[in-house]
Amino acid sequence: MSDPVSTPALRKLRFHVLRHDPRDATSVPHFQTYEIEEAAGMTLFIALNEIREQIDSSLAFDFVCRAGICGSCGMVINGRPGLACRTLTQDLPADITLAPLPAFELIADLSVNTGKWMRGMSERLETWVHSLQGDPDLRRLEERMDPDLADRIYELDRCVECGCCVAACGTARMREDFVGAVGLNKIARFSLDPRDKRTDNDFYELVGNDDGVFGCMTLLGCQDVCPKDLPLQTQIAFLRRKMARTGLG
Amino acid sequence: MNTVFHVTDRSVPLSAKARSRWPARLDLLQSGTGLALGLFMWGHMFFVATILLGKDAMWAVARFFEGYFFFGRSLYWLVSLIVAIVFALFITHAALALRKFPASYRQYRTYRDHMAGMKHEDTTLWYWQVVTGFALFFMASVHLYIMMTRPERIGPFGSADRMWSDLMWPLYLIMLFAVEFHGGIGLYRLALKWGWFERGDPDATRRKLRAFKWAITAFFLVLGVATLVAYVKIGIEHAPFYGQPYEPAWVTGGHQP
């Protein structure tokens, strides 16, 4: 077997990081440049931590799982939203521009409040299974589900709410109240789930308007940046057809 | 809606304030008018391009729409009617599409910055769709108004005179590009928006649609420019006889003024 850690030419990397602390009245948004030596297998997680440990202990950013699973580290990397922890520097030019995800409240530097946005979205779209009874008798066999259907629901359930789709969406950037691909995907997910007893009419109440599915202008930024490769384009189109039909009916 | 759902041990009715059905209708209408206009423009392009086959061909097409071959004479109001319908579609479409325009300079700036950063084709294309749509708003209005009010002047010489002697060709040239880009992008987006032709592999569909869109745009631009050149050429030759309509040889018995 070959060495699994590839050996790219090691370069000097220049990180241009957008710095700003909105709570500090004297702070003005500006780019600050940090130079570090590239290492084999270096990800932005490693690089940013190195900058923080060795150059600037005040640099704010968010990482949690650092394994591409939790969705905490969305940021704009050379213009495009992506998960920093699983972006290898070897795939980027030597000049790397990092900015916080737009469309979300800025906390400081690269850290943004996606949590608040997502909670608001969840409350607004009621992103949970709506059942008609309380809990079932937990001692009994669980309700059956077609294995393929379970897989299909999971496909859409894989969203990690990282916010990349919102940041990559021209519509969401212009119109703050747009629910974004993340919200529309949730509705698609719950409308697929037979355990959720809401009808198409109920879903129309939630997304049948220009802040919902009809607001989507099919720019497909979401589809192209989604770190989980969710079928957003297909799902939004599906939802649009369904909601249009519901709206006419 | 008064279904009651259960959350843990509470029961909560779904927020029940029956929404308006209009957003769905307007969305469909926007797409529908866009589709109709887009398809009309393809047809329109073929009709006017008949000039490349000769003046007779174009003359026949023009007469056809005037009902000449059905009624034995030209009913110009028929053309006015068709144009009026298109005009109505156009105004409806524009009014609906206007909702999607950046609503303020701030939104416009945001979009531009976003677009510059993303370097993402579909995002950039939308910007051009808005710009071209906006341009069409004025140019196509002028064009449609003239067509509606002066239908009798549509013909190999009439149209050529308007191009050259009435100095409409610069407008038409810009409008050609605007329409082809706008309509091409619009139809492409329409297909993605409603999930047409997906067949299991949306990525492949999108790639194909995009290639197809560029091919169509290129085709119509070539055809359009050739057509425009043809009219301009006729317009230059015909300038001294400005105003005289074209009569095919088989109508005039070979006599040409």
Place this chain on the structure above:
Amino acid sequence: MKVIYTDVLVIGGGLAGLRVAIGARRRGHDAIVLSLVPPKRSHSAAAQGGMQASLGNVIKGQGDNEDVHFEDTVRGSDWGADQQVVRMFVNTAPKAVRELAAWGVPWSRVRQGDRDVIINGQKVTITERNEAHGLVAQRDFGGTKKWRTCYVSDGTGHAMLFAVGDQAIASGIPVHERKEAVALIHDGSRCYGAVVRDLVTGELTAYVAKATAIATGGAGRIYRVTTNAVICEGIGAAIALETGVAALGNMEAVQFHPTGIFPAGILVTEGCRGDGGLLRDANGHRFMPDYEPEKKELASRDVVSRRMEEHIRKGNGAKSRFGEHLWLDITLLGRKHIEHNLREVKEICQYFLGIDPAEKWIAVRPAQHYTMGGIRTFHTGQSRTLKGLFAAGEAACWDMHGFNRLGGNSVAETVVAGMIVGEFIADFCESPEGELDIPMALVREAMQAERAKLDALLNGHGPEQADRIKIEMQQIMTDKVGIFRTGADLEEAVDRLQKLLVRSRNIGLRYKVDGPNPELVTAYRTQKMLKVALCVATGALARTESRGAHFREDYPQRDDSVWLKRTLATWKDPSDTLPSLAYEQLDVMSMELPPGWRGYGAKNYVDHPDTPNRASALASLREKMQGADRHAVQAAVMPYEHLLPERFRGRNERIDEKLP
């Protein structure tokens, strides 16, 4: 002084914390959840493999039940677990899966008919029963007799956390994000809430509550190489420790996962081996059967990890610039299987190693993975020494894992504990004990004390740098308190950690702002983490035996005659540099499963004097009850059902065990 009042303060928004809050909420108590990060980003999301519950739906799980799950868990724990708690757990786990199914978790389901699986490196066709079609499916996991691990493709933790998180939102439970509990408010016998720092503004707030529950997850980051998220720093355990009253149990019991990708430590799931993946050495040789002929790659984690390190020591490791490692080979599972069932693994390989695991082997080496120890509690989740303080999930030690937890038992524990502890917290709030007489002076004092500590850091000019100290601590833990432990290494570790602790009281910050200041956060957390690390190291040094994940090369025997007891660490005085250790004896005479050989790993132990007595007592009891229903026998051997909250009692239905 800003004070927020609530009935139940839940510190931690992972699976355990959220489920506790929902439990309290549905009983009508207000709950507030605190979390360092948006709750759905908690580390529970990272659990890929699955959740154990003895549903026995798949054919390879047929015959599974609570008894088998119980035995696997106790054996896995190397008899360190509290067997009554294990019983409570195994009986509630199926209910937890079913509750989650109702809440929308898209569990992978059984498909009737034939399918090909890889068992033992061999392709085998198994046939699923028609009557199981559409029920929740199980897969194989290490250390289990039956296929018992329920899963959602390879995103089990994620799907669970999102379902539970959404239920919390549905229940209107506020989650205060980016808030860190930095101290508990208590008077030495009762806990009244916590002092909480806002990680955005730096502001301190007192959260005062009838009951306070710590569900802050593991402490993996006291190690340099760990599969844990960067927020798993054991702060919850530390603030309990800092009360001087609450105890941490069995902190030396630290699990190492066999397959952390090398060198980053990111986990590839046990599901890889469960589904048939193999471990190979530098020569491509599959070495596990040489050491563990029966269970091979699927022996319990502590055993596999140790065998791997042993094999590397023998000179069989593959060499790379970062050190030595072994290979995990899943190429034999086929691309389809990998892309469908192990997609997360594929992504990790692709993004972090730049390889395609359907074609290439994955470089792996054991990495710190799980904290078996934690805040010592009763079976109710309440601290045994500090009233009103509860703990659940990885942060707790109600002790169902003992010295080693089985894969898949942990996310199961989080929800099960959430269910059970949530009920007991509600009971507590409704009892006279739960009534709250808020001693405002105490609250003010606690706030002032924390303010003073932070100000000391912010204004201090000490020479020490926080991140340097932290890295040094992590390196010591990985090098000296790792998989193989010796007295000499551990002594050195304790000594050096103590010095670091003293140095950490002299940290000076380069960046002195009290808002979003990562350096400040590192500084005060490092001080706390060092205490937790010292509990691990001193506990390990004192325990002169090997049990479960705790392996002493100088004492390779499990010694039940001396060490069948739980370590309890407390931090008596803030100026101490060492924890105080005490022990809690386990009672063999009340065990359902007396200590013996685990069925894998070395057969090397000294019996407790009571063991033969208990064994024969049980044998005669069982003989007397021959032919009786298994539940009746169990109840005679070790009654536990009375310990469960009423709501979660009762048998579990299975295809082969219908309920009337």
